Amino acid sequence: MIHTTDRVLVSDLHEHLGRTVSVSGWAHTLRLLSKVQFVVVRDHTGMVQVTHRRGGAGDDIEAALQQLTPESAVRITGRVVENPIVKLHSLEIIPERVEVLNRAATPLPIDEHTSLEHRLDWRFLDVRRRPAAQLMFAVQTTLEQGMREYAYAQGATEMHTPKLMGTASESGAEVFELGYFDRSAYLAQSPQFYKQMAISAGIEKVFEIGPVFRAEPSFTSRHATEFTGVDVELAWIDGVEDVMAFEEQMLAHAITKVAGAHGDAVREQFGVEITVPTTPFPRITMAKAHDILRKGGWDAEGTKEDLAPEGERSISAHIQQATGHEFVYITHYPVGIRPFYHMRPADDPSVTLSFDLLWKGLEITTGAQREHRYDVLLKQAAEKGMSPEPMQDYLNAFRYGCPPHGGLGMGLGRVLMVLLGLESIREATFLFRGPNRLTP
Amino acid sequence: MIHTTDRVLVSDLHEHLGRTVSVSGWAHTLRLLSKVQFVVVRDHTGMVQVTHRRGGAGDDIEAALQQLTPESAVRITGRVVENPIVKLHSLEIIPERVEVLNRAATPLPIDEHTSLEHRLDWRFLDVRRRPAAQLMFAVQTTLEQGMREYAYAQGATEMHTPKLMGTASESGAEVFELGYFDRSAYLAQSPQFYKQMAISAGIEKVFEIGPVFRAEPSFTSRHATEFTGVDVELAWIDGVEDVMAFEEQMLAHAITKVAGAHGDAVREQFGVEITVPTTPFPRITMAKAHDILRKGGWDAEGTKEDLAPEGERSISAHIQQATGHEFVYITHYPVGIRPFYHMRPADDPSVTLSFDLLWKGLEITTGAQREHRYDVLLKQAAEKGMSPEPMQDYLNAFRYGCPPHGGLGMGLGRVLMVLLGLESIREATFLFRGPNRLTP
Known part of the structure; x- marks a missing residue:
């Protein structure tokens, strides 16, 4: 079993290349493709891409990522690796453990077009x-x-x-x-x-x-x-x-x-x-x-x-x-x-x-x-x-x-x-x- | 006419020996004797004695000090002098101008024996x-x-x-x-x-x-x-x-x-x-x-x-x-x-x-x-x-x-x-x- 490591802020990830860390934040965007699952996780310091190649039976990570919704609160534990084609700081996290701490209901009640008064409601x-x-x-x-x-x-x-x-x-x-x-x-x-x-x-x-x-x-x-x-x-x-x-x-x-x-x-x-x-x-x-x-x-x-x-x-x-x-x-x-x-x-x-x-x-x-x-x-x-x-x-x-x-x-x-x-x-x-x- | 000088805090008076300064504070105690008027002035940093030898006719200072009451707000402008017999820091102020900024009514509604509830009223x-x-x-x-x-x-x-x-x-x-x-x-x-x-x-x-x-x-x-x-x-x-x-x-x-x-x-x-x-x-x-x-x-x-x-x-x-x-x-x-x-x-x-x-x-x-x-x-x-x-x-x-x-x-x-x-x-x-x- 992988134990949760201490939280690393997204802005500090570049100091942890090659190591296994935990990041905590919100699922900012999700692209759940047939072979790969991409989740961008956002904390108050920035955003990082989490990339998981779908495995076979018993893939807990795949299942956890699959149930994610935008703005769900997650903790991702995984290895920080360089990847020059990733736009976000040229690095990504290969997840070893995914904890969905609070799954967000869908759809979200507001988006970028919502009026001020309705935004204040949320x-x-x-x-x-x-x-x-x-x-x-x-x-x-x-x-x-x-x-x-x-x-x-x-x-x-x-x-x-x-x-x-x-x-x-x-x-x-x-x-x-x-x-x-x-x-x-x-x-x-x-x-x-x-x-x-x-x-x-x-x-x-x-x-x-x-x-x-x-x-x-x-x-x-x-x-x-x-x-x-x-x-x-x-x-x-x-x-x-x-x-x-x-x-x-x-x-x-x-x-x-x-x-x-x-x-x-x-x-x-x-x-x-x-x-x-x-x-x-x-x-x-x-x-x-x-x-x-x-x-x-x-x-x-x-x-x-x-x-x-x-x-x-x-x-x-x-x-x-x-x-x-x-x-x-x-x-x-x-x-x-x-x-x-x-x-x-x-x-x-x-x-x-x-x-x-x-x-x-x-x-x-x-x-x-x-x-x-x-x-x-x-x-x-x-x-x-x-x-x-x-x-x-x-x-x-x-x-x-x-x-x-x-x-x-x-x-x-x-x-x-x-x-x-x-x-x-x-x-x-x-x-x-x-x-x-x-x-x- | 004496212009008011910048305010000096009581705790700093010893740095102003021989000079004319202004202190602002409250009349803490008054001893208005026949030949000399003593007023202890208190600000938030300490207390100082003000000593005035009564003059003759037209003595504005004497008149101003005479109308003082305990807790009146005053500004005293005067010379800071050493006086070894004064208990308060061995110095006193010889006033050259006395301004009664707010004369306190008498008697004060509370004293050191007043109960807590009544003290809270005041x-x-x-x-x-x-x-x-x-x-x-x-x-x-x-x-x-x-x-x-x-x-x-x-x-x-x-x-x-x-x-x-x-x-x-x-x-x-x-x-x-x-x-x-x-x-x-x-x-x-x-x-x-x-x-x-x-x-x-x-x-x-x-x-x-x-x-x-x-x-x-x-x-x-x-x-x-x-x-x-x-x-x-x-x-x-x-x-x-x-x-x-x-x-x-x-x-x-x-x-x-x-x-x-x-x-x-x-x-x-x-x-x-x-x-x-x-x-x-x-x-x-x-x-x-x-x-x-x-x-x-x-x-x-x-x-x-x-x-x-x-x-x-x-x-x-x-x-x-x-x-x-x-x-x-x-x-x-x-x-x-x-x-x-x-x-x-x-x-x-x-x-x-x-x-x-x-x-x-x-x-x-x-x-x-x-x-x-x-x-x-x-x-x-x-x-x-x-x-x-x-x-x-x-x-x-x-x-x-x-x-x-x-x-x-x-x-x-x-x-x-x-x-x-x-x-x-x-x-x-x-x-x-x-x-x-x-x-x-």
């Missing part, structure tokens, strides 16, 4: 069979690790703030409500309030990657009801500029890592060149952005406060043309379109010390210096028509010496969308959640 | 004022980073699985239900099903740190309704031993990092010596554990299948006495107390290829090899009285070539509890969530 097969999707998660891993590396080098602390809240946070709209024993709880729309509490708890730099929940009935290519947020909050800042500087350095560091680890693969799989951004990123005030856009005929009525996706794309294109830079910070958003806790400059209370970061026209981050003075915060909440009672736990954090601070919230899926040139956030998430999608 | 002050609590989060950061480092070196991919599910997962009990547009959704009790889908999606090694939710009315020192889970799932394993080996290596690596970075501080703040565990950890079957415990008089009726916390403490103590090891894997849990998706050995279908990891008597992990064969999985679900329909999305992941796999789920708070010798998981979490606690 996401595990969609991801398994597309090298680009596999790469997406490798890029995600490197990107996050790059951001963490930068944040930790700056002294950041990893926090896990609650997703269950006793009261609906910022507005009450777009919040999921759930039964919580004999009362109600709400899912956090962002770690905003809690990361500010961490600042008041003496954490110098807060870093968190975690889920955020939005009960928004949006069906665009960039919205989800649950997504992964990258949150940073920095204490003792001198101004919002400190937050923007932190973010651009963090992104430049992380993108450098991604380009180094996956640049070639991303070019091959996505046809996208990863450009490591120079710092600082361009900055432009909202007022200036409006001026530029209006000169181009945008918002002829002159009524818009915000940019809207179309304005974001236009101003990004303008900046890229003017400076060659893919990123731009839009700063000083008007008070009317920012939450009550954004700080306002002493010399212009009509705007906030806030920013959005656009990358190739897509908003990937919102940030601000926060108002840390209890009395001012109360006043600003009242101006927005908000009652302090439901927010008392939050507001209390500002009554006992909360330092000046600011931070940002970044959508991880959006960053991946732009980085890899994906059409939809559905492709930048493992299992997308939207108003019409809670499965699989 | 968690931000509790954490800010206790160096041990600050250290806890630094340890958490290092611990997680150590685990990630190991997992990534093994080729793991960071995944973010959904917390919103379309159907209640494992049992329906202990699941939070929420309104989701015109239907219901459920909060994931663990990433279990989704990380298995990631395995079926061709992800070799899944790693996730994220929130898990349990609608359990438990009030013990080790239960929470929301906690941070560390989840790992490994494809193409030869058996559950591969999972245990991964975990013990990951923990040993992470604890080595914590001991190196924080060992001295942990000894000082918690009175605990961090012992880096040797690998492999001891392993003992549940049957053997029962034998040992029953010889000691435990469960005289011989009816118990599980260990319960008391049995876990006893068997841990026994193993520690016998081997000197703080950790022990209990393996081969009976089928009756394990979920349907745990694999059973071919030669003994009464047990599962599963384990718990105990550390100093506390269960910190549950893991298993999973049943990856669709037909066997269906059979095991039926045996547990479960209907396949609500789980069809999950079950589908096993119909098209899902490889053998296994994994583990670890409670981060529990690991921190044992590591630092904390009495309750409430102390090992930033903002604890329990049946009676949804705030702050």
Whole structure:
């Protein structure tokens, strides 16, 4: 009896010529001819041909290969031999043992022509069979690790703030409500309030990657009801500029890592060149952005406060043309379109010390210096028509010496969308959640 | 006018003797005497005395210091001078400018005699004022980073699985239900099903740190309704031993990092010596554990299948006495107390290829090899009285070539509890969530 040897990855097979090894993977293609059985086995590192000449009676290998179906999970133990006519690395495996670990049902429910929505129903097969999707998660891993590396080098602390809240946070709209024993709880729309509490708890730099929940009935290519947020909050800042500087350095560091680890693969799989951004990123005030856009005929009525996706794309294109830079910070958003806790400059209370970061026209981050003075915060909440009672736990954090601070919230899926040139956030998430999608 | 200089951390002040610097922090103690005002300012690196001799009329500094209250956030700009009679590092700051950035209300709502529950109401002050609590989060950061480092070196991919599910997962009990547009959704009790889908999606090694939710009315020192889970799932394993080996290596690596970075501080703040565990950890079957415990008089009726916390403490103590090891894997849990998706050995279908990891008597992990064969999985679900329909999305992941796999789920708070010798998981979490606690 042949014992299973240690697994060798397909990409390492050339180091094992002439030896008997095991490979584990999926039956990628099958050609079961009358005299020879060919199976291409795929693992996460590549593909290899398995070639078996049919024997006589009692040929276990022949029988095992014969029952194989596409995408069945197999372990093949056999000798690695050179064969110059084999297209895959000029080698093949002559099987000595075939174990069908999980035979795939036929036919497969999706193929290369399946629509995105139907592919999402079978996401595990969609991801398994597309090298680009596999790469997406490798890029995600490197990107996050790059951001963490930068944040930790700056002294950041990893926090896990609650997703269950006793009261609906910022507005009450777009919040999921759930039964919580004999009362109600709400899912956090962002770690905003809690990361500010961490600042008041003496954490110098807060870093968190975690889920955020939005009960928004949006069906665009960039919205989800649950997504992964990258949150940073920095204490003792001198101004919002400190937050923007932190973010651009963090992104430049992380993108450098991604380009180094996956640049070639991303070019091959996505046809996208990863450009490591120079710092600082361009900055432009909202007022200036409006001026530029209006000169181009945008918002002829002159009524818009915000940019809207179309304005974001236009101003990004303008900046890229003017400076060659893919990123731009839009700063000083008007008070009317920012939450009550954004700080306002002493010399212009009509705007906030806030920013959005656009990358190739897509908003990937919102940030601000926060108002840390209890009395001012109360006043600003009242101006927005908000009652302090439901927010008392939050507001209390500002009554006992909360330092000046600011931070940002970044959508991880959006960053991946732009980085890899994906059409939809559905492709930048493992299992997308939207108003019409809670499965699989 | 004196401009604010760059912030210097208190721990670095000795490098700035004779120079004017700014320190930012909290008014730790105040002694406002008739001739001299003393303020001890604390930042996250230490404490420094600020000494101001009262001047005459127009003394802004005197007025600013006079209005200070304990825990007010301040920035002090002044000259660093040597003073051998000052207990704190034999230096003090002679202030040239005092900025009260956020004056704390008086009196503070908690002090060193406040009960744990009331401290949790004011968690931000509790954490800010206790160096041990600050250290806890630094340890958490290092611990997680150590685990990630190991997992990534093994080729793991960071995944973010959904917390919103379309159907209640494992049992329906202990699941939070929420309104989701015109239907219901459920909060994931663990990433279990989704990380298995990631395995079926061709992800070799899944790693996730994220929130898990349990609608359990438990009030013990080790239960929470929301906690941070560390989840790992490994494809193409030869058996559950591969999972245990991964975990013990990951923990040993992470604890080595914590001991190196924080060992001295942990000894000082918690009175605990961090012992880096040797690998492999001891392993003992549940049957053997029962034998040992029953010889000691435990469960005289011989009816118990599980260990319960008391049995876990006893068997841990026994193993520690016998081997000197703080950790022990209990393996081969009976089928009756394990979920349907745990694999059973071919030669003994009464047990599962599963384990718990105990550390100093506390269960910190549950893991298993999973049943990856669709037909066997269906059979095991039926045996547990479960209907396949609500789980069809999950079950589908096993119909098209899902490889053998296994994994583990670890409670981060529990690991921190044992590591630092904390009495309750409430102390090992930033903002604890329990049946009676949804705030702050």
